[in-house]
Structures are given as C-alpha cells and as structure tokens.
Amino acid sequence: MGDCHYLYGNVATEKRIKFMKQLLEFVGIEGERLRRKWVSSAEAPEFVEEITDFVNTLKALGPSPLKREQKPDQPSAKVAVA
Amino acid sequence: MIEKVIERVKELLEGGEIKGFVGLCNKNGHTAPYLFTEVAELDHLVVGDFQNPGDARYPLNKLLIDLYRAYPEEKFGVLVRGCDERGLNDLYVWNQLTPKNVVAVGIPCPQELADACGCPKPYPDNSVAEPIAEGAEAQDLIRMEALGVKERFTQWMEVFSKCIKCYGCRDICPMCFCKECSLELDELIPRGEMPPEIPIFHLVRAVHMAGRCIDCGLCNEACPVDIPLRTLYKKVGDIVYRKFNYRPGFDKGKSPLNVLENK
Amino acid sequence: MAGKKKKEFEELRIGVFICDCGSNIAGHLDCKAVTEYAATLPGVVFAKENLYTCSEAGILEIQEAIKKHKLNRVVVASCSPRTHQPLFQNSCKSAGLNPYLFEMVNIRDQCSWVHMQDRENATRKAMDLVRMAVARAAFLEPQQDIESPLTPRVGVIGGGSAGLSAAEGLSRMGLEVVLVEKNKELGGLLRNLHKVAPEGVDASERLEGLIQDVSSRPNVKIFTGAELKSLDGYVGNYVMNIRDGEGQTVKESVGCLVIAIGAIPLVQKGLFGHDGKRVITQMELEPILKKGKFDAKRVVMIQCAGARGDERSYCSRICCMIAVKNAMFIKKLSPDTEIRILYRDMQMYGTEKEKMLWEARGEGIRFEVYDPAHPPEVGDKAVRLRQPLLGREIEFAYDLVVLSTPLVAREDASELSQLLRVPMDQNGFFLEAHAKLRPLDFAADGIFLAGSCRYPATYDEARSQGLGAAARVGTILFKDKLVTSAIVAEINPETCVGCMGCLQMCPYGAISYDQERKICQVNEILCKGCGCCAATCPSESASLRGFKPQQLMSQIRAVMEG
Structure with a gap:
C-alpha cells in the first residue's frame, strides 16, 4: 500500500474489492471470482503465479452462474474471427 | 402524537423560526406531501399512520432538498421518523442540506413498524415524544444469509428478472440526490433492454448506496414487482459497517469509501 | 442525455x-x-x-x-x-x-x-x-493540450551546502531565487566541519566562498531565521507563505521549489557511554580538529553507533568516510596517536574513497571488525572488543572514543512533507519520485530535492545534487509556458450536485469546492489523471478524459466478443 503510481489510489481499490467480494457473495456469486493482488512491473514471476493460481481457482469453481448463451442478435456476430 | 406535532409546528411557524413545514397533508380523503406555511392549514397535518403504522410514508427530505436548492437562505421544518433523521444527517454529510436551514420535528415509530422494518433506531433524537419502540433485528437479512450461495443466486436472479426498470427505487430514495443518474447512462445500462442486464443493474445501484443508504425502506415499498431491495441494501450497510465501521446517518464525516487515507 | x-x-x-x-x-x-x-x-x-x-x-x-x-x-x-x-x-x-x-x-x-x-x-x-x-x-x-504560464522564480528551502549550491546554479542560469533558511546564518552542517574529504580542503573556505557568491548575487533574495509556513498553487505558479526573521508573513511567487533542509547528526547521551568529553561523536570531533590542537594519544572510533540496529535500521552511508577522513587528520596533527576504527563493514564507495581507505591503512590506522551481536563495550579506561575471527576478547585503552553516528531526519521534515504533500520513507527522509530515473524529483510536479534531507550526503554529493536540482528546475522554467497532457479529469458543472464525494478521494488535492456555484471543480494542472474521482462520483459528473465510460466499456465489450 502507498506504493501506487497514483500515490494512494490502491487504497481506494482495496476498499472497493473488500466491499464487492462480500456483495457478490450475498447475491450468490462466489467471492473467489474477484481477486486483487499488488504486483509491480518488476515482479513477473509473481504475476504469472497469481494468474495461474486464479485460473485454477476459477476452473475448480466451474463456469460462472452468469454465463449465458450468446443471443443471436448480439453484436459479436459482426466480427469475423480470423 | 399528531397533537404534539401540530403544537410544535405551530410554535415554529408563529415564532417565525421557519418559513414553512414539510409534512403530510390529508385533504379530501387523500394524503400527500405538503408545504405548510400557514397555521390555519395545520388541521390537515397528519403523520400518516392510518390502518397500519407507517402506511403512508414519503421521502419528505427529498422535497426539502428541492426547497433548499430554490431558497438557500430560508429555514424549513420537516417531519421525521428515525430513518428520516438519519437521512438528514447523511444529507448534511453529502452537502445537500445544512443543519442551519432545517428544523426536524420528530415522531417515534411503534414497535410493530420497527419490527417490520428491522429498524436499528426507530426514533429520532429530535422528537416530540419519548421512544415507544426498541431497535429491531433485520430478520430478512438473517434469513437470506442463512441460505447457501447457489440458493441465494437463484433467489436473487428470480426477483431481479422481474424488474421493469421503472426507476421507482431511485426516484423515491431520499439519498438519491444526483441530477444525472448512472443507471440512465446508455454506455453502462443499454437502453431498451428488458429486464435491465441482471444483476448488474441492481448491483450498480447497490454500490451507489454503499456508505449512503440510511435504511428507510421506501425503495422496497415503491417497487411494483416486490424486489426485496431493502434486504439488498441492508446487506450493503452491513458490509460497510463490518468492514469499515461506518454507518451512514449515525456517524459523522464521509464514508470511508469516499476518503482516501494517506497511510 | x-x-x-x-x-x-x-x-x-x-x-x-x-x-x-x-x-x-x-x-x-x-x-x-x-x-x-x-x-x-x-x-x-x-x-x-x-x-x-x-x-x-x-x-x-x-x-x-x-x-x-x-x-x-x-x-x-x-x-x-x-x-x-x-x-x-x-x-x-x-x-x-x-x-x-x-x-x-x-x-x-x-x-x-x-x-x-x-x-x-x-x-x-x-x-x-x-x-x-x-x-x-x-x-x-x-x-487540446493544457497550457499555463510559468513564473521564472524558484524557492529554495534550506541554506546548507545543497541549498546554496542549488541557489548558485539557478542564479547563474538567470533565474530569480528566494532562499529560505531556518537558522540565523547560512551554511548548515558544513559550518561545523573541519575539512572536506577527499581533497582535504578547509570546510570554512568552501563555505565562505559559496555564501559570498550566493549572497552577492542580485537575483537571489535571502531570508534567514525564516520558515516556509504554507504553499499554495501548483507547478509554474506556486505561492510560498514565508514567516521571515521578524515574524512577518511574506508571500513569494515561484514556479518551482528545491527542498534542501538537510539532516541532523545523531547525538545520544549514554550511547556507548557518550558524555561529550571522552566519548564524543564525529561531529563533535570536527571543531576540535578545526582548532588544530590534538592531545589524545589513543583514539578508538566506533562505526554504526546508533545505526543499522532495531531503532534505526538504515546505513547512514557517509560515516565510514568521515571516520577515515578524521582519523587521517588526527594522524597529520599528531602522528604518534594510535587510532583504531571498530567497524562492521567499511562502506568506502567510489574509487577516491577506496583510495582513502588504502592510504589510511598505510598511515598505520588500524581497522578492527566487530560483530553486531557483540558490539564493543566502552569502559572507563578501555574499549573491550570481541574479535569475531579469533573469538577472543581484547581491550584497547583510550583517551578519546569517537562515535560515528548516523545523520537522522530533521523533526520538522514531517511537517514540511505534509505542507508540500510529498512522501517520506520510514526513516523520515524524503522520498524521490524514482530512485534511478528521477532521483532529484518529487512525484509532485515542480518540486525537487537535494542533499541530506533525501539521504545522508557528503558535501560533494550535496553540492552536485543541488546543482542537479537546479538543472531539473531549468527543464521546466526555461520553457515559454507549461504544456501538460489533456488526459485529466473534468467535472460537468451542469450535473454536479456538489456532494463532494470526490473531493477527499483525490490523491493530489486537485479538486476544490466552489462555494458560489455549489459544485466541485478540477485543477487541470494538479490533476494527474488517476480517475479516483470519476470512479467515485455517483452521477458520472466527474469523468476522466480519454477514459470515459463509453471508451472503457467499448474495450471491455470488445474483448468479450472474441
């Protein structure tokens, strides 16, 4: 904390994440789906480790309860993926 | 109770302390918010408990904000319950009203109403009468928390999907004082989608209530499709209290979510 | 909409x-x-x-x-x-x-x-x-880029080696300087020193030359016995409120500031038996050497006294060099004096100081290592030392013990840090914007730092930092106007209800409340574009240019489409 490029900006983030985790949990979305970790640009291995761990956590939790079938009229149809 | 309120308002109007009094007026069988400026009108002043306690409640503070914006030099009285007084305190914090422009005339709520609301403090500090009820636990919140995460999801999504995006919850909220609302921002909440994207729509509003909701429950009463909004916002208040030890309307100063400590 | x-x-x-x-x-x-x-x-x-x-x-x-x-x-x-x-x-x-x-x-x-x-x-x-x-x-x-005018004057806080050097450099570049010194006299710590290492020039000679030069310059205004009480404005347009020597408040407009308030040599009664007579600090030794008379025949110096321990964990960096410098002058004044320097590890950084160490050894100054777990004990007549290599205890009789104590941050540094809204480290030294890329800058625009208030510095270092800070000021003030990025926050005056939810969220104090219009507004020069206000505003009245909801949401929606 306090090492933020924007001085104390991460203090605000920390509070919001704390709040959001609990709110999500309350409406039935697992709090583990939201994660916050401070990683500096000099900490590549920590970043990789964190993301790998997060991916594993998400895989164990299974698909998000909010995941739904794409509606045919959604704009994604416009984009032809090469 | 009403006699005491009328007596107090009469005193304030006659003494010239206030320019007018924002209360409820019963005329021709209808009850509506009203700005009383003459003592003679006070015969029509009611507190709103007809068949049941609290069956006619209005966000009188919201009208007070409009009055303050139009007449920033004048002082007005307002009828408050415990929750309304918390609202006043919080509106002072958010710079939408100032204590020097407001005289609160309070009434305590009966136990029946306090229990129905799960109200933590069913009486104002500035009151024409002594408290007649004790703070009550939020039963609905306790019930919801006892459920498993999957069940909570099912229940919330079921009620959220009934939303007709009427904005009733926002329009009645005494703490919604913004001129422009995020919930009407096309980029966040696309227009013409029904129901509005769930649970995002409701979570956006819940986040905006963090550190602001004073738990009056008017949103719950206003919702035409019976979404238990009060339960949702009670949880919001509960998180802010437990995580940051702050209760809007009780504590002085800004919510910790609006203060960036220099640590 | x-x-x-x-x-x-x-x-x-x-x-x-x-x-x-x-x-x-x-x-x-x-x-x-x-x-x-x-x-x-x-x-x-x-x-x-x-x-x-x-x-x-x-x-x-x-x-x-x-x-x-x-x-x-x-x-x-x-x-x-x-x-x-x-x-x-x-x-x-x-x-x-x-x-x-x-x-x-x-x-x-x-x-x-x-x-x-x-x-x-x-x-x-x-x-x-x-x-x-x-x-x-x-x-x-x-x-459009934001343009604002610049005041080609500079405030220098602190009139020691670093501050004087900054003032000299700035003045030579043709900028007006306002120098504010808290003491009655300019000079700072250099005033007490005997010689300046490694060349061995008289400190007073250096100092007098510098003071002479700076005070004779017509574009340098000097306040002594004075203090910076508050600072308004922003880069290019600061206003310093100074309490001058007479206790009057004076306002001075400046475009930039250099902070060079120095540090204090630690003097702690009782530390290794410190009494100011037979057990003294290096700083107390300097005036004795300055007098040019030295009687003690057996001198023991103890390094890291009061430093690199639990209370002060940092290395004061320059004390090894000071000890060696003073030991060598003692040898010059009194060649048969026996000198032992008890150390943990000698930090003689740079080739010149490394050379000094070799010369000191050549002159017969003895170096004895000690283990911080068993620090030397100063008795009435002798210093007892446990030699870590041999594991035996030896005693050195002494006439004088000299403690190499660290420089510590000034107590008023924290006050200044709040006043300027600049950070300090855990030891109370000011924290630069980046140790390697911006060593003389504060994160706050237009404010620079030099000398021992940043970290213990030798005279040479303080001087080059002072001159360096002056050059940094030049990069701002030698432009016609200040041009800053347009990527800053804006608050829509039509929709703002003046709830001030954003006000205390700004890490830069860039948001103010307009009493008249009852709305919040952004100072575009102070704003760094972090977006805290935009994220907090309940009505989207505050937004960050280039990162408005639509600009962000379009990106998020685009990645989900893949």
Whole structure:
C-alpha cells in the first residue's frame, strides 16, 4: 500500500474489492471470482503465479452462474474471427 | 402524537423560526406531501399512520432538498421518523442540506413498524415524544444469509428478472440526490433492454448506496414487482459497517469509501 | 442525455498499423494475419503491416495514409507506449490529425515476448488487443493540450551546502531565487566541519566562498531565521507563505521549489557511554580538529553507533568516510596517536574513497571488525572488543572514543512533507519520485530535492545534487509556458450536485469546492489523471478524459466478443 503510481489510489481499490467480494457473495456469486493482488512491473514471476493460481481457482469453481448463451442478435456476430 | 406535532409546528411557524413545514397533508380523503406555511392549514397535518403504522410514508427530505436548492437562505421544518433523521444527517454529510436551514420535528415509530422494518433506531433524537419502540433485528437479512450461495443466486436472479426498470427505487430514495443518474447512462445500462442486464443493474445501484443508504425502506415499498431491495441494501450497510465501521446517518464525516487515507 | 454532443455524422475512418519490429514481433506471431484481421474490424478503412513502424519509412506511411485515406483515427500495434507513443502522436499531429485520436497497442511486450513459445496463441492475443484498441479508438475525442504560464522564480528551502549550491546554479542560469533558511546564518552542517574529504580542503573556505557568491548575487533574495509556513498553487505558479526573521508573513511567487533542509547528526547521551568529553561523536570531533590542537594519544572510533540496529535500521552511508577522513587528520596533527576504527563493514564507495581507505591503512590506522551481536563495550579506561575471527576478547585503552553516528531526519521534515504533500520513507527522509530515473524529483510536479534531507550526503554529493536540482528546475522554467497532457479529469458543472464525494478521494488535492456555484471543480494542472474521482462520483459528473465510460466499456465489450 502507498506504493501506487497514483500515490494512494490502491487504497481506494482495496476498499472497493473488500466491499464487492462480500456483495457478490450475498447475491450468490462466489467471492473467489474477484481477486486483487499488488504486483509491480518488476515482479513477473509473481504475476504469472497469481494468474495461474486464479485460473485454477476459477476452473475448480466451474463456469460462472452468469454465463449465458450468446443471443443471436448480439453484436459479436459482426466480427469475423480470423 | 399528531397533537404534539401540530403544537410544535405551530410554535415554529408563529415564532417565525421557519418559513414553512414539510409534512403530510390529508385533504379530501387523500394524503400527500405538503408545504405548510400557514397555521390555519395545520388541521390537515397528519403523520400518516392510518390502518397500519407507517402506511403512508414519503421521502419528505427529498422535497426539502428541492426547497433548499430554490431558497438557500430560508429555514424549513420537516417531519421525521428515525430513518428520516438519519437521512438528514447523511444529507448534511453529502452537502445537500445544512443543519442551519432545517428544523426536524420528530415522531417515534411503534414497535410493530420497527419490527417490520428491522429498524436499528426507530426514533429520532429530535422528537416530540419519548421512544415507544426498541431497535429491531433485520430478520430478512438473517434469513437470506442463512441460505447457501447457489440458493441465494437463484433467489436473487428470480426477483431481479422481474424488474421493469421503472426507476421507482431511485426516484423515491431520499439519498438519491444526483441530477444525472448512472443507471440512465446508455454506455453502462443499454437502453431498451428488458429486464435491465441482471444483476448488474441492481448491483450498480447497490454500490451507489454503499456508505449512503440510511435504511428507510421506501425503495422496497415503491417497487411494483416486490424486489426485496431493502434486504439488498441492508446487506450493503452491513458490509460497510463490518468492514469499515461506518454507518451512514449515525456517524459523522464521509464514508470511508469516499476518503482516501494517506497511510 | 440532454446536452451531450454526439458526433454521429462523422464517418469513422480508422487506420491500423501493425509493426513487425524486424523479427522482434513478426518472429513470434503472424503479423500478416493480424493485419488482415484488423482490416475486417468495424470502422477500419486501412490496415498495413510495417517492418518498423517507428522508422522514417513507417512514419511516412502513417502520415500519407492519414491524408490519402482521410483517416480520423490511428491505431499502432507495436511496442511500449512509454517509449513510442509521443513519437506516433506527434507524427499524427504533423499530418493534421489531433494526437489524442491516436491509440497504441503493445503487441511486443504483451504478445511476442511473453508468448514466444506459442505462435498461435500470441497471434490470437494480438488480434484481441487490436480489436479492443479499434473499439476504443472509435470513441476517442480530440483534445487540446493544457497550457499555463510559468513564473521564472524558484524557492529554495534550506541554506546548507545543497541549498546554496542549488541557489548558485539557478542564479547563474538567470533565474530569480528566494532562499529560505531556518537558522540565523547560512551554511548548515558544513559550518561545523573541519575539512572536506577527499581533497582535504578547509570546510570554512568552501563555505565562505559559496555564501559570498550566493549572497552577492542580485537575483537571489535571502531570508534567514525564516520558515516556509504554507504553499499554495501548483507547478509554474506556486505561492510560498514565508514567516521571515521578524515574524512577518511574506508571500513569494515561484514556479518551482528545491527542498534542501538537510539532516541532523545523531547525538545520544549514554550511547556507548557518550558524555561529550571522552566519548564524543564525529561531529563533535570536527571543531576540535578545526582548532588544530590534538592531545589524545589513543583514539578508538566506533562505526554504526546508533545505526543499522532495531531503532534505526538504515546505513547512514557517509560515516565510514568521515571516520577515515578524521582519523587521517588526527594522524597529520599528531602522528604518534594510535587510532583504531571498530567497524562492521567499511562502506568506502567510489574509487577516491577506496583510495582513502588504502592510504589510511598505510598511515598505520588500524581497522578492527566487530560483530553486531557483540558490539564493543566502552569502559572507563578501555574499549573491550570481541574479535569475531579469533573469538577472543581484547581491550584497547583510550583517551578519546569517537562515535560515528548516523545523520537522522530533521523533526520538522514531517511537517514540511505534509505542507508540500510529498512522501517520506520510514526513516523520515524524503522520498524521490524514482530512485534511478528521477532521483532529484518529487512525484509532485515542480518540486525537487537535494542533499541530506533525501539521504545522508557528503558535501560533494550535496553540492552536485543541488546543482542537479537546479538543472531539473531549468527543464521546466526555461520553457515559454507549461504544456501538460489533456488526459485529466473534468467535472460537468451542469450535473454536479456538489456532494463532494470526490473531493477527499483525490490523491493530489486537485479538486476544490466552489462555494458560489455549489459544485466541485478540477485543477487541470494538479490533476494527474488517476480517475479516483470519476470512479467515485455517483452521477458520472466527474469523468476522466480519454477514459470515459463509453471508451472503457467499448474495450471491455470488445474483448468479450472474441
């Protein structure tokens, strides 16, 4: 904390994440789906480790309860993926 | 109770302390918010408990904000319950009203109403009468928390999907004082989608209530499709209290979510 | 949305340039496929692969395409925006496109470098990033850089070696200087010193020359016995409120400030038996040496006294050099005096100081290592030492014990830190913006630092830092006007209800409340564009230019489409 490029900006983030985790949990979305970790640009291995761990956590939790079938009229149809 | 309120308002109007009094007026069988400026009108002043306690409640503070914006030099009285007084305190914090422009005339709520609301403090500090009820636990919140995460999801999504995006919850909220609302921002909440994207729509509003909701429950009463909004916002208040030890309307100063400590 | 300008009639014409960076990018992902993909994206009218987009040929290609294809947005997918965004933005500008309509993607660091072993996925990720950038580019708005005037005067706080050197440098550059010194006299710690290492010049000679020079300059205004009480304004336009020697408040307008308030040598009664007579500190030794008379025949110096322990964990860096310097002068004054320096490890950084150490050994000064777990004990007549290598205890009889104590931060430093809104480290020294890239800058614009208030410094270091800070000031004040990025916050006066929810969220104090209009407003020069206000505002009245909801949401929606 306090090492933020924007001085104390991460203090605000920390509070919001704390709040959001609990709110999500309350409406039935697992709090583990939201994660916050401070990683500096000099900490590549920590970043990789964190993301790998997060991916594993998400895989164990299974698909998000909010995941739904794409509606045919959604704009994604416009984009032809090469 | 009403006699005491009328007596107090009469005193304030006659003494010239206030320019007018924002209360409820019963005329021709209808009850509506009203700005009383003459003592003679006070015969029509009611507190709103007809068949049941609290069956006619209005966000009188919201009208007070409009009055303050139009007449920033004048002082007005307002009828408050415990929750309304918390609202006043919080509106002072958010710079939408100032204590020097407001005289609160309070009434305590009966136990029946306090229990129905799960109200933590069913009486104002500035009151024409002594408290007649004790703070009550939020039963609905306790019930919801006892459920498993999957069940909570099912229940919330079921009620959220009934939303007709009427904005009733926002329009009645005494703490919604913004001129422009995020919930009407096309980029966040696309227009013409029904129901509005769930649970995002409701979570956006819940986040905006963090550190602001004073738990009056008017949103719950206003919702035409019976979404238990009060339960949702009670949880919001509960998180802010437990995580940051702050209760809007009780504590002085800004919510910790609006203060960036220099640590 | 009443009152919102929408440029719905402008046809979107986005140009996308994909850089191979030789084989740096193209060697690890399929740039041709990414380019072909980019051409299919909505709004893109031109897509081109370049061998080096940043080369003269590449830049020319962008500029020609802007003209030929009437591009109104440019996206470059290449390397780091940190190094190359200004170049590309300027190229757009000279081709007549507003530089804020440029968007950049880093497919080198984020794709080719990190996914070197996985060509297929690196290519897919590059496509994702390009799609996001194109989506965002569509909603970019033209902006004008913010320009504000500059006051070509500088405030220097502290009149020691660093502050005087800064004042001298600034004055020589032709800038007006306001020098504020708390003591009655200029000079700081140098006033007490005997000789300056490693050349061995008299400290007083150095100091008098410097004071003479600075105080005789017509463009230097000196306040002694004075203090900075508060600071208003922002870079280019600060106003210092100074309490002068007579206790009067004086206002001085300056464009920049140099902070050089120095530090204090630790004197702690009882530390290794410190009594100020037979057990003294190096700083107390200096005036004795200055008098030129030295009687003690047996001297023991103890390094790291009061430093690198639990209470003060840092190394004061310069005390080893001071000890060696003073030991050598003692030898000069009194060649048969026996000197032992008890140390943990000698920090004689740099070739000159390393040479000093060798010379000191040659002159017969003895160095004895000690283990911090068993520090030397100072008795009435002798210092007892446990030699870590031999494991035995030995005693050195002494006439004088000299403690090498650290420089500690001034107590009033924390007051100043709050007043200037600049950070300090855990030891109370000021914290520079970046230890390597911006060692003399504070993170706050237009405020610089030099000397021992930053970290213990020798005279030479304090001087070069002072001159360095003066040069840093020059980079700002020698311009006609201050030009800053338009990417800052704005608050819509039409929709702001003055709830002040954003006010205390700003880490830079850039938001103020207008009593008259009952709304909050942003000082564009103080704003650093962090977006805390925009994230907090309940009504979207506060927003960050270039990062408005639509600009962010379009990117997020674009990545989900993949």
